[in-house]
Amino acid sequence: MPPGRIAILGATSTVGRAIAAEYARGGRDLLLCGRSLGEVERVAQDLSLRYGVAAEACLLDPDLPDYPQVLWRLEGGRPLGGVVWAIGTMSAAAGGGGPDEIRETTWVNFGAAVAAIEGVLPAVDPKGFIVLLSSVAGERGRRKNYVYGAAKAALTTYGQGLNHRLAGRGPRVTVVQLGVVDSQMTWGMSGGPAGADPERVARAIVQAVRAGKGRVHVPAVWGPIMLLLRLVPESVFNRLQV
């Protein structure tokens, strides 16, 4: 892996923080970005204290698409070893909502990611990597969160296309299709399966990146689950309470 820092976009999200910790444990220096600088600084302090790595906090607002330039400047022209997109939002209106909710859900989960990655791409070492945290919600639309799911499906497709474009000529792209993780996002959702432990999720993601996988289900059990769900015919699916 190239020596540059690893940028975590969304370092205060549950999985973002866990991935940052996993790389810090492996001795990697970090650039941690998030939209609340105070909170990102706490994560940076924590990881440098625990693992003795250099971790810098940077402010990032996914609503302002000029931040890739900020990253570029911060690195002073030195290439990043990798970039992890760990920002996502699921509002109560993830399955619909008014124009504002729809704009927020589709922008943060998809548009902002594309703007960020396209912008930051020139700053990433060609032997480095890009991770996009997508979701199994993007694999089959369901009533509870289909707007969110549609945005994540778009993100997955974007990641595939980027992987195709960069194959052999640029950083490797790994699209992570996350199942349910025990996170800030899922905490308030009663019922449903118990979420996976973020630390184990992060370990699996870092392993998949190291193995150069283009697409991976984490936890792995979601691979077969989603395969089955995709195969269920509409007439049956529409009667399922999922």
Add this chain to the structure above:
Amino acid sequence: MSATQAGRTLEIAGWGHAVRQQADVLRPEQQGRLAEALRGPGIARGLGRAYGDAALSQGRVWQTTRLSRMLSLSEAGLLTAEAGVSLGDIVRTFLPRGWTLPVTPGTQWVTLGGAVAADVHGKNHHAAGTFGQHVKELVLLTADGQLRRISPEGQKELFWATVGGMGLTGVIVEVTVQLVPAETGYLSVDYVRTGGLEETLEWFSGHDRQYPYTVAWIDGLKEGQGLGRAVLMGGRVTASRELTAGEPRYPMPRGAVRVPFDFPKGSLSLPVGRAFNAAYYGMHRPRQNAREPWWKFFYPLDVAEDWYRLYGRTGFAQYQGVYPPEVGLGEIRAILRRIHAARHPNFLGVLKRMGPASPGMLSFPREGLTLALDLPVQGEGTLRLFQDLYAMTADYGGRVYLAKDAFLTPSMFRRMYPGWEAFLAVKAKVDPQGMFRSLLSERVGLGEVR
């Protein structure tokens, strides 16, 4: 990143699992989020190791386990960390660098916030005092939504109401505690076996002072001549020159096993208790200078993650009392006999001589002997037994530990904790609406602010 923070309706329990309560549990991962979630009434909760109902509420529960970022360690060993960091996490991180906790309770699965709120003590209480006495500064989120930085010098009253205050002054958000150097991660331990209570207390009348860490495991079920027989342990941190070359200086813990299900009712019966206690006594032959890793000496029960399940669905409760220095043989014997008279099984009896009291208004430790016994909850009989033990304890001028307690009544509480009035005076100032309340505070009459 969702705009509003949702709680989760969960049935939660104290560690003894004798008390369960449904609550709206919030688990913020960012400090800013905690203040948003502060619509009470409710109580903060860490890793849920309080045995009774101290971290249960009918309203909200703010679970702090993901507010677990360590912020700084000074060259002098002053650690500042968020209150959701566990003590085990601290030892794992800093013991290999030669620093450790000044005071640790018998489990590593306690958060910093919980350690402060219960003003926990450990095997070195006679030498080092309580955890709270090593805390230099706290950040407390109070009912008005303010983050207050408080220290024993600057905000004496609020500080000592918060240390030992069971979370009733606000949510502890950050803790600054003085770590102590540790030459190695081992303890050199002397084991002494006594034949009866007299001999046990004799050891605690002076022999214990040569060790920084002492504790006695006491057979709470042995009657007659052997009543109060015990395995005494006195330990000190092993010096690095005592290690053999190539030996790891700071051993790390092994993974814990899990208890996969609740044991059926009656598993821990009187005969099982007798057999267990006899086996434990038999196993610990007298030895000098036995070397034990930090983890094994301080956290022997942490090898089984969910050991409360051994007690079955109805759970267990712990009686832990501390008595003034003049209380001795007769009184301890009377307490053990009261338990024997009830034909009540008990396990893991612990006896220790404590040092001077902490300034915490509701802190448990005070000078004298402390006795702790785990008792499976077996209906009315257990409750009657506890009420009798409370009365005896109060008559002796002692008190029971709120972090362990499940059944104490308001009148007994006031007899045992004369600091309650001073505490309520502080609470009336920082929490006039009574936002911070737990089942414990309501049960002992600390919920109502006048």
